[in-house]
Amino acid sequence: xxxxxxxxxxxxxxxxxxxxxxxxxxxxxYRRAAEQYADALADADLTEQINDAIDEVxxxxxxxxxxxxxxxARLVIVSDEW
Numbered sequence: 001x002x003x004x005x006x007x008x009x010x011x012x013x014x015x016x017x018x019x020x021x022x023x024x025x026x027x028x029x030y031r032r033a034a035e036q037y038a039d040a041l042a043d044a045d046l047t048e049q050i051n052d053a054i055d056e057v058x059x060x061x062x063x064x065x066x067x068x069x070x071x072x073a074r075l076v077i078v079s080d081e082w
Contacts, residue, residue, distance in 0.1 A: 005030075 007015070019029035 015029060016026060019026055022029075024032070
């Protein structure tokens with residue numbers, strides 16, 4: 001697939017120099033850069049999901065996490081009595 005992007009001349013020239021210095025075509029340079037950026041964003045999304053889970057249940061070994069677990073277990077036991 002072909003795609004067009006708009007860049008300031010100075011940036012386009014800089015990217016062309018870097019690509020050439022590393023033996024890449026312009027297309028390969030932009031493809032690799034886009035892949036790395038997409039991977040970084042996906043990693044950031046995963047990190048956010050992990051952090052949200054830790055915020056919800058606590059860090060392993062965290063006393064407050066153990067207290068929440070114990071309290072939840074007691075609630076389950078009490079609700080089973082109904």
